[in-house]
Amino acid sequence: MWSVTAQGHDEAMTDESPYWSNGFFTELRAHALSGDVAEHLTPMVERAAVEIAAPELADPPRALTETRARAAGFEARLTARWGRGLDLADLMIEESLQAGIWLNTEWRPKAAARQDQKFEALIRLHGRAIQTANEVQVLLRSGYSTGAMARWRTIHEIWVVSLLLAENKSEISRRYLVHEAIESMIGQEWYEDTWETLGFEPPDPADAAKRAATRAALEQEFGPAFLRNYGWAAPLFNGKAPKLTDLPKRANLDHWRSYYKMASHGVPANPKGIMRSLQDPRPTEAIWAGPSNSGLIDPAQCTLIALYGITACLLMNSSHELMDEGHTDQIIALVRAQILENMLNRAIEALDATHRVQEREEEDLRDLIAKASEQLGRQPGISTEDLANTLQVDVEDLAEALEAGVQRQVLDVHHRYTPRAPDPSMPTAATDAPPEDEEPPETAAPDS
Numbered sequence: 001m002w003s004v005t006a007q008g009h010d011e012a013m014t015d016e017s018p019y020w021s022n023g024f025f026t027e028l029r030a031h032a033l034s035g036d037v038a039e040h041l042t043p044m045v046e047r048a049a050v051e052i053a054a055p056e057l058a059d060p061p062r063a064l065t066e067t068r069a070r071a072a073g074f075e076a077r078l079t080a081r082w083g084r085g086l087d088l089a090d091l092m093i094e095e096s097l098q099a100g101i102w103l104n105t106e107w108r109p110k111a112a113a114r115q116d117q118k119f120e121a122l123i124r125l126h127g128r129a130i131q132t133a134n135e136v137q138v139l140l141r142s143g144y145s146t147g148a149m150a151r152w153r154t155i156h157e158i159w160v161v162s163l164l165l166a167e168n169k170s171e172i173s174r175r176y177l178v179h180e181a182i183e184s185m186i187g188q189e190w191y192e193d194t195w196e197t198l199g200f201e202p203p204d205p206a207d208a209a210k211r212a213a214t215r216a217a218l219e220q221e222f223g224p225a226f227l228r229n230y231g232w233a234a235p236l237f238n239g240k241a242p243k244l245t246d247l248p249k250r251a252n253l254d255h256w257r258s259y260y261k262m263a264s265h266g267v268p269a270n271p272k273g274i275m276r277s278l279q280d281p282r283p284t285e286a287i288w289a290g291p292s293n294s295g296l297i298d299p300a301q302c303t304l305i306a307l308y309g310i311t312a313c314l315l316m317n318s319s320h321e322l323m324d325e326g327h328t329d330q331i332i333a334l335v336r337a338q339i340l341e342n343m344l345n346r347a348i349e350a351l352d353a354t355h356r357v358q359e360r361e362e363e364d365l366r367d368l369i370a371k372a373s374e375q376l377g378r379q380p381g382i383s384t385e386d387l388a389n390t391l392q393v394d395v396e397d398l399a400e401a402l403e404a405g406v407q408r409q410v411l412d413v414h415h416r417y418t419p420r421a422p423d424p425s426m427p428t429a430a431t432d433a434p435p436e437d438e439e440p441p442e443t444a445a446p447d448s
Helices: 024-034 037-058 065-113 117-141 145-166 170-178 180-198 206-222 231-237 246-250 254-264 271-275 297-321 328-378 384-391 395-407
Strands: 003-006 009-012
Touching: 024 037, 065 117, 065 297, 065 328, 117 145, 117 170, 117 297, 145 170, 145 246, 145 254, 145 297, 170 180, 170 206, 170 231, 180 206, 231 246, 246 254, 254 297, 297 328, 328 384, 328 395, 384 395
Parallel strands: none
Antiparallel strands: 003 009
16 A cells, blocks of 8 residues: 655545545546546646645655665665775875876976977866766765766776877877867757757857858868768878777777776667666666665776876876976876876775675575575475574574575565576576677767
């Protein structure tokens, strides 16, 4: 039975009594008897929706008290388990930020004086990487490892672009920065196609003429390939605009593509993304709609490795191209890079240690669920206490395993935790499927 609160009254929702004070079901029954339900149903439903939600809308914090308390308790338990590794990750991100601030403060004036397009691009990419790494940390501390892995994908792409710019002449960086105009024009054209449907203001008719002139000028200066996605990198690919998958190969980071593919499942609405989750990598019929303390290791360490690569790239480029030979800041740049490497290693060690403990606990839990399931198959009516004595385990540990077995669709709570027969109509991990394409999809563009 569902109980709701409206206008200060708690009443049970049944066919025999109204569930709020103005007697919705009584009125609905009267209209049904008179045969005019269709005429009155819409205004009744609209009134019902307003009245049911009125207390929650009047005081959202109160309505969310239980939900927020539950989330706070979960995050506290997650921190107790993963806190050391996540704190070290935060420390490395902060050190990377300070390195970027130092370079931007000390060496930006010189870079600006010489119109150093490469420094401008690299320092901005570094800032974006810091911001995204902090977003990953927020998601991890809240238990959303799938979302964190999806955000890592952006950091990986920043790493790829940073290496390509740092390893090539400043002209490539200039092309990269100017290419922002192409992306802006594409966005403007999409707006012109959709503004009326969205109810926005109409675009200025003169914009189309300005775009045409800008596009013609850019094509004349940089060539027709420049007008396409990733056209800024065309000189690195024999004058042709590359695909997204071509960039990491040129940057020698293609060995990360399996992780990139895994991260991409958390972005589009593909079937893999709804059937499997980093937050519960086990084969299961459970539908994940909330946080988990599992799956943190991959997004955490992938993010830190990429951030180290981006920051080291910025430090080394600045040391070689901006700082005078033998300048004290060259030594400082090397020291900062070494500090980051040390922090990276310490953070990964701590994260890996927690992950290994969690894996051992998961193995023990699976073993206990299997033993309990086998015994319940022989004695379906056995009590939890007797089952614990039979298996020689603590009652609380067994209760936790039984609940986990129910959540994983192994045991059926409605029949005293009896083993549950698999549903042949549901897809499972054993379903035959063709091997995945290792290449990330072309549509998986940055922040798509």
